[in-house]
Amino acid sequence: xxxxxxxxxxxxxxxxxxxxxxxxxxxxxxxxxxxxxxxxxxxxxxxxxxxxxxxxxxxxxxxxxxxxxxxxxxxxxxxxxxxxxxxxxxxxxxxxxxxxxxxxxxxxxxxxxxxxxxxxxxxxxxxxxxxxxxxx
Numbered sequence: 001x002x003x004x005x006x007x008x009x010x011x012x013x014x015x016x017x018x019x020x021x022x023x024x025x026x027x028x029x030x031x032x033x034x035x036x037x038x039x040x041x042x043x044x045x046x047x048x049x050x051x052x053x054x055x056x057x058x059x060x061x062x063x064x065x066x067x068x069x070x071x072x073x074x075x076x077x078x079x080x081x082x083x084x085x086x087x088x089x090x091x092x093x094x095x096x097x098x099x100x101x102x103x104x105x106x107x108x109x110x111x112x113x114x115x116x117x118x119x120x121x122x123x124x125x126x127x128x129x130x131x132x133x134x135x136x
């Protein structure tokens with residue numbers, strides 16, 4: 001399993017929009033290295049932004065099970081079966097587990113790993129000019 005440093009919760013207050021109405025600066029890219037995440041409040045919504053191998057992914061931090069902080073638990077991978085019917089560790093750093101009851105979600109697309117009935121809302125996140133942005 002991948003061990004990550006504790007998440008941060010952004011700055012001292014809500015993240016404000018910049019001159020582009022739907023774009024919100026989340027952090028300096030240097031402060032969000034691969035394998036890390038940040039949880040921020042944007043327009044009253046808690047959103048987690050993950051850096052997975054240099055690609056940014058943003059998900060709602062609200063678990064559909066019982067409203068827990070879906071993106072604040074362990075970030076790990078999953079077991080898959082390879083062509084030789086062997087179990088292999090796969091997708092390291094792409095699965096997050098809600099700390100309340102362990103529901104797991106794919107960081108890259110918000111889907112629940114065990115059921116197509118559940119999905120976390122996904123937002124666009126990207127780096128530009130040394131900063132990480134989120135669009136609602």
